[in-house]
Amino acid sequence: MAAAAAGTGGQALGRSSFSRAASSQTASSSSTASGVKLGPNGAAFVSSGIPDLDRILGGGFLLGSVVMVMEDSDAPHHLLLLRNFMAQGVVHKQPLLFAGPMKEPRAFLGALPAPVASSKEDARQRAIGPGATSDGRASDEGLRIAWQYRKYFGEEKTSHAQHRDNKQEFSNDFDLRKPLERHLLNAQHIECLSTQDVDNLSDLQDRCSTFLSKLPRKDGGTLNAGQIAIQSLCAPQCGYFGKDWDMVSFIRSLKSMVRSSNAVAVITFPYTVLSNSFCKRWQHLADTLLSIKAIPDEDKDLAKLLTGYQDMVGFLHVHKVAQTNSQVPVILEASTFSLKLRKRRSLVLERLNQAPVDGSSGPSSGSSGSCSSSVQGSQLDF
Amino acid sequence: MEESGGGDLLSEAMCSGARVVVVEDCVEAPAAFVLHLLLKRALAGGGGAALLALAQPFFHYDRVLRKMGCNLSMHRKSGRLHFFDLQAFPGATRGGSIADSLAQLYLAVQRVVDANRTEGNAARFTVMIDDISLLEVAACGSANDVLDFLHYCVTLTSEMQNCSLVVLIHEDIYSSEDGVELLLPLRYIADLVIKAAPLSTGLAADVHGQLSVVNKGMLSEQRPAKGQKVWNFHFKVKENGADFFYPGSRH
Numbered sequence: 001m002a003a004a005a006a007g008t009g010g011q012a013l014g015r016s017s018f019s020r021a022a023s024s025q026t027a028s029s030s031s032t033a034s035g036v037k038l039g040p041n042g043a044a045f046v047s048s049g050i051p052d053l054d055r056i057l058g059g060g061f062l063l064g065s066v067v068m069v070m071e072d073s074d075a076p077h078h079l080l081l082l083r084n085f086m087a088q089g090v091v092h093k094q095p096l097l098f099a100g101p102m103k104e105p106r107a108f109l110g111a112l113p114a115p116v117a118s119s120k121e122d123a124r125q126r127a128i129g130p131g132a133t134s135d136g137r138a139s140d141e142g143l144r145i146a147w148q149y150r151k152y153f154g155e156e157k158t159s160h161a162q163h164r165d166n167k168q169e170f171s172n173d174f175d176l177r178k179p180l181e182r183h184l185l186n187a188q189h190i191e192c193l194s195t196q197d198v199d200n201l202s203d204l205q206d207r208c209s210t211f212l213s214k215l216p217r218k219d220g221g222t223l224n225a226g227q228i229a230i231q232s233l234c235a236p237q238c239g240y241f242g243k244d245w246d247m248v249s250f251i252r253s254l255k256s257m258v259r260s261s262n263a264v265a266v267i268t269f270p271y272t273v274l275s276n277s278f279c280k281r282w283q284h285l286a287d288t289l290l291s292i293k294a295i296p297d298e299d300k301d302l303a304k305l306l307t308g309y310q311d312m313v314g315f316l317h318v319h320k321v322a323q324t325n326s327q328v329p330v331i332l333e334a335s336t337f338s339l340k341l342r343k344r345r346s347l348v349l350e351r352l353n354q355a356p357v358d359g360s361s362g363p364s365s366g367s368s369g370s371c372s373s374s375v376q377g378s379q380l381d382f
Numbered sequence: 383m384e385e386s387g388g389g390d391l392l393s394e395a396m397c398s399g400a401r402v403v404v405v406e407d408c409v410e411a412p413a414a415f416v417l418h419l420l421l422k423r424a425l426a427g428g429g430g431a432a433l434l435a436l437a438q439p440f441f442h443y444d445r446v447l448r449k450m451g452c453n454l455s456m457h458r459k460s461g462r463l464h465f466f467d468l469q470a471f472p473g474a475t476r477g478g479s480i481a482d483s484l485a486q487l488y489l490a491v492q493r494v495v496d497a498n499r500t501e502g503n504a505a506r507f508t509v510m511i512d513d514i515s516l517l518e519v520a521a522c523g524s525a526n527d528v529l530d531f532l533h534y535c536v537t538l539t540s541e542m543q544n545c546s547l548v549v550l551i552h553e554d555i556y557s558s559e560d561g562v563e564l565l566l567p568l569r570y571i572a573d574l575v576i577k578a579a580p581l582s583t584g585l586a587a588d589v590h591g592q593l594s595v596v597n598k599g600m601l602s603e604q605r606p607a608k609g610q611k612v613w614n615f616h617f618k619v620k621e622n623g624a625d626f627f628y629p630g631s632r633h
Binding site: 248260320 | 408409410412414415418439441442445446449469470515516519520522523552554555556557558585586587590619620621
């Protein structure tokens, strides 16, 4: 009797564990849908909002790392990176903490770009079916043909709709000319904080720690990632400007907090206002270090040297790439990329390509721009 | 003495009697891997170590060293590795001055070293600081307090027969005029300086940078086998260690 009861109990247990497995599977799929991608070596990534940058960094921004962007002193190109990153998080419905040196930091959210294919539209299309959507899409957006082709390929090729969707949704292309929908911004768990005229960093630090305490690190559990975006941390209009040691120790404590939570912190800073030694300290504290440089409008020499110069808005340099559980540094094939606006709306990163110098050195056009000596070498070969 | 994969050229270059080892690196060529190698070597053969970790949490060292064949969790459990998690240092003792916190930290280190001494084993003991620049940040820029702490640690190592101190410092922070007050004294007290630098031609896939090893304590009994003072060679970091080789001798 007891054995039978135990047997049925076991059966019930088995069934319940089966159903729980199913539910956990859906949970995990929804968690990946919320913008976390698992990589090798136990790494988990969130998207930077620029698909090319994700690819370059080997999957995206590493969860638990601090990403620092060195700003260009003349142009606000770092905002492109920051906006795309934040918009991607908002689209994924991830909690977000934004701090910037402005009176109304919430107003900055109004400048976030909208995804070219927002996930909601995607879901609606899937519900209606491909045939019906093709009509509807074609009527209202005739211009995005290339994007639509890719979509059809996906739908014809595979029936694993879930997989494809996850892949597509991990990083979106963003249309810089279209603002993000209001309801997304209001419905979110978004905190904003002004760093202008604030005398010390303790408030920001407290906000960060309460924010991060809601996102404990769990290995293998449901992943809910958070984002911290801090714009121009050491800008002169901040009240704590000049307190170099406070800022460095803030970054240090932020780094250790982020390390033990499911979040990514992106900090942009105008490095030219820092002294040399502090600038190096900041760079050492970064897990992933990027720098961005605008290019002057009419630099004739550069225009001659590089192909596609007209579309470029700046250069992105990758100094350091975050690594989990490894001591081997990531060596990229090229560390400088050109930042371009495709069709004046979405950001793409490309390897630098040197323009052919003249007819005889044609083959050298494909070589990367960072080593100009290789061009000379190939000229000598001829 | 050194195991294979532990870096032949590096161990050849390091004189065995070095008390204070200073590892210098920069943004382009991080030298954390040298610390990992030295930590593995310190724990090999029954030695003990105290790791003052300001840069990384324990699981990072654990996972990295595990790939190199050294189980830190086990060493920690058996009491041979004393791990000080100082990521939040000085943390709770915010009320007191930084000098007090550093004094307490020193006392903790001293207790560990003394315990090792009274156990009567003649094995080596290594105190490792990763890294001293962050200790300076924790001290809010008071380099004097950090130097005091360092001085105490150096005295501690000189009291004991087989004790050494390994310090990582980011050299490029102190390259400008305004921040030399920590680097120069550290170089002065060092018996051995290991400096990592990037290649001038930029990073390559098979050469990650170059190391220069300078033996300063050139007493006769400390003289390395070949009696060389300065060594220069290239390195490539791998998951299970590092390769060291002379320029151009690789292929």
